[in-house]
Amino acid sequence: MCPVLLLLLAAFGPESQFAAALPENSTGQRFFVVYPENIAYYHPTPPQNRVRITALFNNTVVGIRQYTYNYTEYTLNSGESNEYAVDARLELTRSNISNGTLQITSTSAITVQAISVRNGSMQTALVIPADRLGTSYRPPPIPNIPGTTDVDLSLYVTERAPFRLMILNADRANTVTVAGATTQVLQLQPNQTAQVWLQPDALPTVTAELPVSVAFGHSCAMRDNCTCGLLYTPLLPVPGGNQDFPVPPSGSAYDTSLLLSGPSSVVPLDPNSLRVRSSGSVVLYLPGLLLPLTAESSFGSCFVVNRINDTQTFAVVLVDKDHTDGVHAGKAALPNPQWAALPGTDYVWTRFEVLNTCFIWHSSLTMAVYFGGTNGNGSLFGNPAPVISTFPDYRGCVLTPEVLLIGEQAMGWPESVQYCRNRTLELISISSTPFQAQTYQNILQTKSSSVQDMWIGLRRSSQTGDWYWLNTDPVTDTDWDVGEPGDVDAGQCTMMSLNGTSFPWSDEDCCQPAFPICYGKPVLLQPTVLV
Numbered sequence: 191m192c193p194v195l196l197l198l199l200a201a202f203g204p205e206s207q208f209a210a211a212l213p214e215n216s217t218g219q220r221f222f223v224v225y226p227e228n229i230a231y232y233h234p235t236p237p238q239n240r241v242r243i244t245a246l247f248n249n250t251v252v253g254i255r256q257y258t259y260n261y262t263e264y265t266l267n268s269g270e271s272n273e274y275a276v277d278a279r280l281e282l283t284r285s286n287i288s289n290g291t292l293q294i295t296s297t298s299a300i301t302v303q304a305i306s307v308r309n310g311s312m313q314t315a316l317v318i319p320a321d322r323l324g325t326s327y328r329p330p331p332i333p334n335i336p337g338t339t340d341v342d343l344s345l346y347v348t349e350r351a352p353f354r355l356m357i358l359n360a361d362r363a364n365t366v367t368v369a370g371a372t373t374q375v376l377q378l379q380p381n382q383t384a385q386v387w388l389q390p391d392a393l394p395t396v397t398a399e400l401p402v403s404v405a406f407g408h409s410c411a412m413r414d415n416c417t418c419g420l421l422y423t424p425l426l427p428v429p430g431g432n433q434d435f436p437v438p439p440s441g442s443a444y445d446t447s448l449l450l451s452g453p454s455s456v457v458p459l460d461p462n463s464l465r466v467r468s469s470g471s472v473v474l475y476l477p478g479l480l481l482p483l484t485a486e487s488s489f490g491s492c493f494v495v496n497r498i499n500d501t502q503t504f505a506v507v508l509v510d511k512d513h514t515d516g517v518h519a520g521k522a523a524l525p526n527p528q529w530a531a532l533p534g535t536d537y538v539w540t541r542f543e544v545l546n547t548c549f550i551w552h553s554s555l556t557m558a559v560y561f562g563g564t565n566g567n568g569s570l571f572g573n574p575a576p577v578i579s580t581f582p583d584y585r586g587c588v589l590t591p592e593v594l595l596i597g598e599q600a601m602g603w604p605e606s607v608q609y610c611r612n613r614t615l616e617l618i619s620i621s622s623t624p625f626q627a628q629t630y631q632n633i634l635q636t637k638s639s640s641v642q643d644m645w646i647g648l649r650r651s652s653q654t655g656d657w658y659w660l661n662t663d664p665v666t667d668t669d670w671d672v673g674e675p676g677d678v679d680a681g682q683c684t685m686m687s688l689n690g691t692s693f694p695w696s697d698e699d700c701c702q703p704a705f706p707i708c709y710g711k712p713v714l715l716q717p718t719v720l721v
């Protein structure tokens with residue numbers, strides 16, 4: 191069980207996707223990070239920026255390179271997480287083009303979260319791996335922030351500066367076009383960042399020759415009580431088509447709004463319908479926080495949430511109302527969660543405090559998890575929790591997905607065994623009831639319509655007549671059709687035949703043709719990590 195503490199249901203407020211071509215997750219081996227200017231001018235303290243890295247595999251060597259200042263390497267094991275303090279000089283200043291960036295590389299998959307802190311002003315961001323960055327971005331509209339966006343921007347003082355985009359280049363020279371009321375063409379050297387001020391009425395589009403990362407925000411936007419703080423979020427590349435976004439609960443609808451980039455509009459929150467549709471990104475704004483929302487099509491099945499020292503850190507989970515049992519934190523199901531309906535959707539949500547590193551996963555479907563918190567100085571922060579996997583598995587958190595391959599043609603049982611071995615897989619041994627249920631579900635999502643009869647790795651010993659699994663698991667949970675199996679003469683091999691949505695088994699002659707189902711095991715997070 192993760193060390194978690196259940197909270198009363200109060201929200202952020204100051205009080206398989208087998209069909210998908212590319213599984214979306216937040217893990218990678220190369221990341222580019224930038225720390226936006228964070229100025230509360232009455233806090234003239236240096237920034238205490240950090241980067242939070244979580245490793246998924248043992249002996250992961252992480253290299254952190256801060257422009258000209260420092261290169262550091264260290265090793266993390268599976269499930270280990272640490273914070274690395276970033277040189278204060280890496281914070282961007284007002285200059286348009288800066289070399290002040292951080293580059294992270296690792297020998298196996300990690301997740302990265304950026305933490306920007308200056309005195310009481312704190313923000314966090316989920317850093318998107320370099321191989322997921324895009325070349326086309328549509329920034330959301332600027333929220334209405336009294337004291338920040340309704341003032342004369344020509345009177346340039348800290349909290350009256352305009353909103354800006356920060357465009358971070360990867361490691362090759364690049365040309366980026368920011369088209370709006372005026373068009374700017376930026377030539378960026380490797381690992382450079384450009385800052386572009388936004389005009390409220392003419393939202394630009396960003397198009398790059400090579401992938402870039404784009405963040406949107408303000409160096410000191412008004413919160414309450416006439417304090418200002420950093421406000422920023424990375425943007426996701428423009429997705430294709432309309433997407434549905436369930437909206438996590440945000441305390442009160444007062445001064446909360448949704449910033450839609452497709453089409454561009456600022457929508458007040460309707461507490462009776464916490465769902466919105468957009469052909470671009472959706473960002474939830476409340477004073478002090480810009481939270482990019484997760485579209486249903488980008489839900490995940492395993493996430494990691496890390497507590498940040500000296501803050502109250504929590505996780506918010508949104509899941510289908512009929513599948514709350516599948517939500518796990520660490521080894522176990524959530525202890526006595528309180529679920530509340532998310533009005534206007536089929537989702538329910540809960541919130542709990544995270545006291546350490548916590549892996550949150552679902553055993554049979556995908557869901558949304560957000561990370562958030564407040565520091566003692568009243569600063570609110572949050573971001574979508576890093577997604578480890580989009581492949582739900584009843585056994586735990588998937589690090590490398592299992593392989594389920596249905597052969598291209600029908601063949602006998604011995605040929606099926608060889609067919610799979612030729613592909614370094616095994617004819618599947620579905621030896622437990624939960625594994626059968628998961629496999630049936632996945633076959634229904636992947637198989638082509640011509641596949642009906644399939645061979646599995648269960649056969650009779652020709653010497654004893656006993657059934658055995660190819661992988662030597664004990665034969666305990668079976669799914670024989672009514673009247674099956676017959677006697678020894680009826681057949682030596684087990685065929686699984688699709689009937690509607692069930693897959694009854696029968697014993698058949700091993701030379702009959704059927705499609706092989708080949709299997710390769712997933713790599714799961716070790717239970718020892720799920721403390």
Ligand SMILES: *[C@@H]1O[C@H](CO)[C@@H](O)[C@H](O)[C@H]1NC(C)=O
Pocket residue numbers: 233234235309310567
């Ligand atoms: C940090 O901010 C508080 C107000 O929130 C202020 O009283 C304090 O002096 C600041 N600390 C430093 C070191 O500037």
Ligand SMILES: *[C@@H]1O[C@H](CO)[C@@H](O)[C@H](O)[C@H]1NC(C)=O
Pocket residue numbers: 246247248267268714715716718
């Ligand atoms: C990582 O190492 C630990 C301790 O040696 C071991 O228990 C665990 O199985 C390893 N995890 C992986 C994913 O290899």
Ligand SMILES: *[C@@H]1O[C@H](CO)[C@@H](O)[C@H](O)[C@H]1NC(C)=O
Pocket residue numbers: 259260261262
């Ligand atoms: C880099 O930073 C780390 C941690 O701040 C420090 O231990 C190390 O000595 C620095 N290395 C160099 C070359 O400055």
Ligand SMILES: *[C@@H]1O[C@H](CO)[C@@H](O)[C@H](O)[C@H]1NC(C)=O
Pocket residue numbers: 272273499
């Ligand atoms: C958080 O605080 C604890 C106790 O002071 C310390 O042991 C730990 O290293 C800190 N963690 C980070 C990531 O700074």
Ligand SMILES: *[C@@H]1O[C@H](CO)[C@@H](O)[C@H](O)[C@H]1NC(C)=O
Pocket residue numbers: 288289379380
């Ligand atoms: C930034 O790096 C580029 C080369 O990538 C160099 O030409 C330029 O002088 C650097 N600028 C600063 C301010 O260091």
Ligand SMILES: *[C@@H]1O[C@H](CO)[C@@H](O)[C@H](O)[C@H]1NC(C)=O
Pocket residue numbers: 255293294360361380381
């Ligand atoms: C950019 O960053 C990458 C990754 O750290 C590094 O290998 C490369 O040398 C950097 N390029 C420049 C010009 O700084």
Ligand SMILES: *[C@@H]1O[C@H](CO)[C@@H](O)[C@H](O)[C@H]1NC(C)=O
Pocket residue numbers: 286385386387
């Ligand atoms: C810096 O950016 C601002 C706003 O985007 C622009 O008006 C100004 O000309 C830029 N300055 C330079 C030196 O490029």
Ligand SMILES: *[C@@H]1O[C@H](CO)[C@@H](O)[C@H](O)[C@H]1NC(C)=O
Pocket residue numbers: 308309310500565566567
């Ligand atoms: C508030 O800000 C001050 C100045 O940075 C810091 O020393 C203090 O730890 C912060 N308080 C909390 C509870 O985070």
Ligand SMILES: *[C@@H]1O[C@H](CO)[C@@H](O)[C@H](O)[C@H]1NC(C)=O
Pocket residue numbers: 414415567568
């Ligand atoms: C704002 O001021 C009110 C009244 O003084 C206080 O109750 C509240 O905690 C303050 N909020 C913050 C974020 O400091």
Ligand SMILES: *[C@@H]1O[C@H](CO)[C@@H](O)[C@H](O)[C@H]1NC(C)=O
Pocket residue numbers: 212213214215217578579580581588589590591
């Ligand atoms: C995460 O995405 C990468 C890139 O598509 C993929 O290779 C990897 O298998 C995915 N990992 C999981 C656990 O889904």
Ligand SMILES: *[C@@H]1O[C@H](CO)[C@@H](O)[C@H](O)[C@H]1NC(C)=O
Pocket residue numbers: 605606608609612
């Ligand atoms: C397996 O590979 C061998 C050697 O390439 C080939 O002769 C045989 O036909 C293959 N069997 C199947 C069932 O694909």
Ligand SMILES: *[C@@H]1O[C@H](CO)[C@@H](O)[C@H](O)[C@H]1NC(C)=O
Pocket residue numbers: 689690
């Ligand atoms: C398919 O399932 C239905 C309902 O269980 C059953 O009546 C029917 O006989 C089955 N068909 C075959 C071919 O087994």
